[in-house]
Amino acid sequence: MKVIGSKLTFHTQGPKGGFDTLNITREVQDQVRASGLADGTVTLLVTHTTAGIAIIEDERGHKLDQASFWERLMPANDGYQHNHIAGDDNGHSHLRAGLQGQSLVVPFNAGKLALGTYQAIFLFEFDAPRERTIAVQVMGI
Amino acid sequence: MKVIGSKLTFHTQGPKGGFDTLNITREVQDQVRASGLADGTVTLLVTHTTAGIAIIEDERGHKLDQASFWERLMPANDGYQHNHIAGDDNGHSHLRAGLQGQSLVVPFNAGKLALGTYQAIFLFEFDAPRERTIAVQVMGI
Amino acid sequence: MKVIGSKLTFHTQGPKGGFDTLNITREVQDQVRASGLADGTVTLLVTHTTAGIAIIEDERGHKLDQASFWERLMPANDGYQHNHIAGDDNGHSHLRAGLQGQSLVVPFNAGKLALGTYQAIFLFEFDAPRERTIAVQVMGI
Numbered sequence: 184m185k186v187i188g189s190k191l192t193f194h195t196q197g198p199k200g201g202f203d204t205l206n207i208t209r210e211v212q213d214q215v216r217a218s219g220l221a222d223g224t225v226t227l228l229v230t231h232t233t234a235g236i237a238i239i240e241d242e243r244g245h246k247l248d249q250a251s252f253w254e255r256l257m258p259a260n261d262g263y264q265h266n267h268i269a270g271d272d273n274g275h276s277h278l279r280a281g282l283q284g285q286s287l288v289v290p291f292n293a294g295k296l297a298l299g300t301y302q303a304i305f306l307f308e309f310d311a312p313r314e315r316t317i318a319v320q321v322m323g324i
Numbered sequence: 325m326k327v328i329g330s331k332l333t334f335h336t337q338g339p340k341g342g343f344d345t346l347n348i349t350r351e352v353q354d355q356v357r358a359s360g361l362a363d364g365t366v367t368l369l370v371t372h373t374t375a376g377i378a379i380i381e382d383e384r385g386h387k388l389d390q391a392s393f394w395e396r397l398m399p400a401n402d403g404y405q406h407n408h409i410a411g412d413d414n415g416h417s418h419l420r421a422g423l424q425g426q427s428l429v430v431p432f433n434a435g436k437l438a439l440g441t442y443q444a445i446f447l448f449e450f451d452a453p454r455e456r457t458i459a460v461q462v463m464g465i
Numbered sequence: 466m467k468v469i470g471s472k473l474t475f476h477t478q479g480p481k482g483g484f485d486t487l488n489i490t491r492e493v494q495d496q497v498r499a500s501g502l503a504d505g506t507v508t509l510l511v512t513h514t515t516a517g518i519a520i521i522e523d524e525r526g527h528k529l530d531q532a533s534f535w536e537r538l539m540p541a542n543d544g545y546q547h548n549h550i551a552g553d554d555n556g557h558s559h560l561r562a563g564l565q566g567q568s569l570v571v572p573f574n575a576g577k578l579a580l581g582t583y584q585a586i587f588l589f590e591f592d593a594p595r596e597r598t599i600a601v602q603v604m605g606i
Contacts, residue, residue, distance in 0.1 A: 184325035184466035184606065185606075186504040186505050186605055186606050188504060188572060188574045188579070222327040222329060222461075223327050223461070223463065224367050224461055224463065226506050226570050226571075226572050228571060228572055228579055228580070230579065230580065230581030230584060231581050231583070231584070232520065232521055232522040232581070232583045232584055237422050237425070238373065238422070238425070238426050238427070239373055239418065239421075239422045240373040240418060242406060242409070242410050242418075243405075243409055243410075244404070244405035244406035244407070244408060244409030244410045244412075244415065245404075245405070245406040245410070245415065245418045245419075245422075247405040247406075247409070248404050248405050248406050248415055248418070248419055249419070249422065251405075252398065252419055252423075256397075256538075257534065263526065263527075263530050264525075264526035264527070264529040264530050264533075265524060265526035265527040265529075265530050266526070267526060268524070268525055268526030268529070269524050269525075269526045269527070271526075274526065274527065274530055277521065277522060277524075277527045277530070278527075278530055278531070278534055280521075281519050281520070281521045281527075281531065282423070282534075282564070282565070283423070284425065284519070284520070284566065284569075285520050285584070286520070286569055286570050286571060287425075287427055288367050288427050288429050288570050289367075289369060289427060290329065290367050290369055290459050290460075290461035292329045292459075292461075297329070297369055297371065297459035297461070298369070298371065299371030299372050299373070299457070300371075301372070301373045302371060302372070302373055302426070316581070318572050318574075318579035319572075320504075320505070320506055320572035320574075320579070322463070322505065322506065322604070322605070323327050323463070324325060324326075324327050325466035363468040363470060363602075364468050364602070364604065365508050365602055365604065378563050378566070379514065379563070379566070379567050379568070380514055380559065380562075380563045381514040381559060383547060383550070383551050383559075384546075384550055384551075385545070385546035385547035385548070385549060385550030385551045385553075385556070386545075386546070386547040386551070386556065386559045386560075386563075388546040388547075388550070389545050389546050389547050389556055389559070389560055390560070390563065392546075393539065393560055393564075397538075423564070424564070425566065428568055429508050429568050429570050430508075430510060430568060431470060431508050431510055431600050431601075431602035433470045433600075433602075438470070438510055438512065438600035438602070439510070439512065440512030440513050440514070440598070441512075442513070442514045443512060443513070443514055443567070463604070464468055464604070465466065465467075465468050
């Protein structure tokens with residue numbers, strides 16, 4: 184069994200405090216290939232409290248729906264205690280990230296991620312624009 | 325260490341585009357037993373973008389609450405950009421699945437899932453009725 | 466490769482049926498250190514259906530925002546089928562837990578959790594006050 188750790192870095196875009204989505208499937212698959220391992224899991228951890236990770240279809244309409252949904256559920260405004268108490272401006276970003284989650288585990292077999300045809304791994308940015316790091320742990324045989 | 329991959333297939337029911345829940349705990353436990361491994365983790369990945377996975381209690385009232393909640397949070401209607409831009413009818417299913425998540429990791433010890441007394445692993449169907457596949461990766465010693 | 470299972474127990478506080486948050490990062494890091502392993506993953510499973518797990522910043526304002534959010538999204542009242550059919554009083558707790566999730570996987574390298582500077586692992590209590598158990602599986606080399 185081998186354990187191979189690495190890091191991936193991405194730059195997100197958008198208005199300050201806004202929402203952005205990045206398809207990172209290729210980069211994750213590349214890390215699995217580079218490990219030389221056949222079968223195992225890749226664990227991804229977005230190392231931030233205002234970004235998240237998800238599996239969605241890479242379709243323009245759905246990505247617009249994601250933006251609308253988050254704005255509806257946790258609007259980007261100043262009505263958060265995080266803003267008042269911590270003197271910050273991204274209370275909505277923290278709430279969104281806490282619900283979406285930062286950790287994702289994907290199995291791979293014969294060196295290939297076990298994703299379905301329409302599945303893509305996405306970095307969800309809840310506090311654009313930022314540089315974001317993902318810890319990658321490939322484990323297997 | 326061994327890594328043993330397999331697939332599970334389920335058929336969900338309900339009105340087109342609707343919500344369904346399936347208790348898959350026994351099938352997952354069977355995969356762990358079949359691996360012959362004592363201690364490790366089982367990683368489950370629902371390989372679709374309109375279904376999810378969860379740990380809940382298998383109780384009729386709670387399952388009705390789940391159905392009501394998803395309909396309230398992301399109603400099944402035509403107000404989604406996914407429907408307009410992709411010419412589809414399941415924008416709500418994609419949004420629900422993106423939030424609930426498709427990947428779940430459960431530890432096992434002495435061949436038994438480490439679930440609590442009332443915990444059950446459920447497939448959440450957000451776009452019934454469909455055939456659904458779950459990639460299963462058992463890793464351990 | 467080694468697999469080392471253990472359990473952590475916590476006591477949550479608050480009004481009956483209420484929300485509480487507990488920073489458990491130190492206890493999780495201690496389990497990783499105690500394993501003597503350098504590189505791998507720690508899988509956490511909250512073994513209950515009315516509690517969850519999250520990665521958030523340990524900041525007082527944000528923790529207040531979490532409490533407000535859950536009360537807004539799934540209010541603590543008697544309007545749940547779980548309460549009527551199962552004769553229980555915590556339908557909201559079950560719904561909240563089902564969405565937040567109970568399973569979390571965090572990579573570690575050189576014996577240290579790969580968390581970002583502001584990230585902390587939190588137990589989310591959705592049905593205070595209770596004793597809560599987390600199954601911990603440390604896997605690696």
